[in-house]
Amino acid sequence: MKTVENLVNHILETEVLVIGGGSAGCYAAIGASLRGVKVLMVDKGKVGYSGCSPFAAGAINVCLPEDNHEDWFEEIVTRGEYLNDQTWVKIQLDEGWQRVNEIREWGKKYGQKVLEEDANGRIVRRKARGNINTLTAIIHARPMMDTLRKKVIESGVQLLERIMVTHLFKYQGQIVGALGLHCRTAEIYLIKARSVVLAAGGCGFKSLFIGHNNLTGEAQYMAYRAGATLRNLDQAMSNSTSRDADIHGLSLMVGSGGRFLNGQGEEFMFRYDPKVGSRARLTKLVIGMAKEVEAGRGPIYLDLTKVGPDDQQMLRKVLPEGFRAFERMGVDPFGQALEWVPAFEGTLVHGGGIHIDTNCASNVPGLFSAGDTTCTPEHGTWSLTGLNLTFCFVSGYQAGLASAEYSKKAVPIPPGWGELESQITENVAELLAPLRRPLNITSDQIVYHILAVLIPYRVAYLRNETRLCDALNKIITLNREEIPQVSARDPHELVKAFEVRSMGAIAEMILRSVLFRQESRGFVYREDYPLTDNVNWLKWVMLGRNEQGIRVWSESFPTPYFDPPREKYIPR
Ligand SMILES: Cc1cc2nc3c(=O)[nH]c(=O)nc-3n(C[C@H](O)[C@H](O)[C@H](O)COP(=O)(O)OP(=O)(O)OC[C@H]3O[C@@H](n4cnc5c(N)ncnc54)[C@H](O)[C@@H]3O)c2cc1C
Incomplete structure (x- = not known):
């Protein structure tokens, strides 16, 4: 039998591992390094240049110190159609400006103008999408990401770029590291870590919108496989474009x-x-x-x-x-x-992801998450555009602090590999399997099939049970019969082969979650259940893994600050 050392090309060790270098991941790395621990950040692309964050379109919703918190709170919760985690809304309102303002100050130090200001240094704001009593400020995404990249490096964080992380591994029930593949050389990296922050965005299914191409849901898929609970996938989202x-x-x-x-x-x-x-x-x-x-x-x-x-x-x-x-x-x-x-x-920007508590901890010990990879708890269905970046900063920072504290008391991995050896052997074999398959189905064909099933108007927007079941059955067949046959000839195709695996899994999770919600709310418009039902459906749709595969259930949630009307009505 091969030893772990012979199976992988590189073995690294850190205290906190941050997966994904967008705005949330950068903030997590900065937050963790403030606690004096060793931080390693891994990105599939280049930190600060990859994912959604550098393309963010300038809108940032943040409650300024002079604003009325209650106006903001009420607007976010009513526009989010009451599915918001109200405690998270409060945290975001309390801490958002502190985070936004510190990036603005770091930016000044690095010669970057992050926020749009008038001649007197006042923040420029306007009513943008969704605002009624609140205002949207303007942020420049490129300078924002240049600033965060510089700050990450200045904080002493080690960067590892062009590595796609594919698997998490566990020891005594805790997450203790991850496995990744170099996107250009296919070298395999094994990273031991005392805690892990997943901040690798969501799954954009390589659809029309800019910034999506490398965001294919590996983080949410590997968290699910490691036993994490996901939430809100019924609210898989859409934007619009030319x-x-x-x-x-x-x-x-x-x-x-x-x-x-x-x-x-x-x-x-x-x-x-x-x-x-x-x-x-x-x-x-x-x-x-x-x-x-x-x-x-x-x-x-x-x-x-x-x-x-x-x-x-x-x-x-x-x-x-x-x-x-x-x-x-x-x-x-x-x-x-x-x-x-x-x-x-899909699950980018909002649209569901890892269920987190207010420390950004998942239900799996040692696993934290921030930004788009999470269930974006502040949004509810979809509240105000521009809440996302503020959430990425606030949740990233929180995940960084909490994961660093966790890493100090985590059970150390024993010398030698023990029970990890078989997990790592299996994961490496799974990762490299497409290279050994005869040239057969390509990942491009699978992307096309997934999109053809998932995004027609009558499945993605105007929905009913018959069409959703039909789409779900097609995706299940794809996951069982075609995706396991995808072949690869080189590192590039190997990356794509793993990407379509997680895309297929996330597509199935979305359809199962939408089918579960028997009402119309937010992105879920059901012709067969056209009303919003606050009597029976003030619930989050949750998703996890059991022996049979995907399990979906609903949970009521606390509404400590704002009590939604208990009635049924046409979506408003
Ligand atoms: C076109 C566009 C416009 C937007 N406009 C706005 C706006 O105006 N205001 C607003 O608030 N929000 C906006 N958003 C949303 C906002 O940009 C996102 O919510 C936010 O940038 C998400 O940041 P993140 O750090 O969670 O993820 P991302 O910025 O997507 O970063 C994820 C990182 O993870 C890496 N990664 C992915 N998979 C892996 C893997 N397997 N292993 C290792 N690394 C991986 C990626 O390379 C990437 O660097 C917009 C989004 C888009 C796409």
Whole structure:
């Protein structure tokens, strides 16, 4: 039998292992290093340049010291359709500004302008998507990530880049490390750690939206396999974008006078959200778009022709990638309406993930999580755009502190490998298996199949039990029969082969979770259960693993600060 040392190419050891180097992971690494422990951060791409964070479209919702906390709290919870973890909402309101302001200050030190300020140094804010009594500030994502990368390095964190982490391993019931694959060389890395923070984003299914391509859900999948409980996957989410290019930044666009029009030229969103119309939150927007098309009033357009010159300039500055795409297309976005479509984002941004407590701990000892990998507990269904980045900072910092404290008292891994040897042997064999298979099904074919099942309007937006069951059966077949046959010829294809495995698993989890919720709320619109049901469904949809596979159940949750109305109503 091969020994562990012969199975892997590199063995590393750390106290805290942070997996994922987006905004949440960077903050976790900074937080953990403040506690004086050794921190290693591993990223599939390049820390600060990969994942969603560098593409974040400028909207940040943070309660400033002079704001009324109660207004913020009520707006977040009512817009989140009451599924928010209210304690997390409170933590985010209490700590958000401290985190945002410290990045702003670090940025100044590194010569980066992170927040948009006026000539007097006041934070520029406006009503953007979803805001009624609150305001959205403007953050520059590239300088934000440059700042975080520099701060991580300055904090003494060791970086390991281009490594896709694929498996967690456990000793005496605790997480004690992870296994990863170098994306270019296929060398295998074994990392022993006393605690682990998963901050590797969610699963974007390689769909239309920018920033998704390497976010394929490994973190959520490996947490599930290690026994972690997941939550909120019923709220797998969508944004929307131009039909012809990856364009993001919608929140600021509708906050600057952008409007959605249907094929008949009507500003139709007032039909679905009478209070804010085109500034409706995403849950209302994508379902509204689908209903208009279903009623024969498509296609849908985003009309920016009424955006004033100052706002045009601001949008160009905050959203450079989108405007480069318009340029490449030869389109002036302020001169004509643009055809606009929903873009499925899966478990990214919001959309469900690891169930965490207020210390960012999962139910598995030694496993912590932050940012998009979690169930994003502050959002509920989907509350205000721009809560995400604040949550990434706050949860990242908290996960860093808590994992560092945990690492100081964790059971040490004994010398030699003992009971870990068989786990590691199995995991390495699983990881390399596609290289040994005859050239057969490719990962690209699987991506196509998953998207073809998951994102049609009548499965992703306008749902009923028959269509959901049909989609679920197709995904189960794919997971059982096709994905185990995916082959790879080189390191690149090996990475893709593992990516589709987690994508298939997350697709199944999403469909099972949506089927479980028998009402309409947030991103779940069920034609067969069209009402929001606060009598029976003020519940979180939970998901975990048992001997039979995926288990889904619901749990009631505490509402300590705001009591939702116990009634049934048309989604509002
Ligand atoms: C186009 C776009 C616009 C957005 N606009 C806004 C906005 O205006 N305001 C707002 O608040 N939010 C916005 N969001 C959401 C926000 O960007 C995300 O919620 C946030 O950036 C998530 O940060 P994160 O650190 O959790 O994950 P990410 O930033 O996605 O980082 C995850 C990291 O993990 C790495 N990784 C992935 N898998 C593995 C693996 N297996 N092993 C090792 N590493 C791995 C990735 O390479 C990446 O570096 C937007 C998102 C997108 C896509």
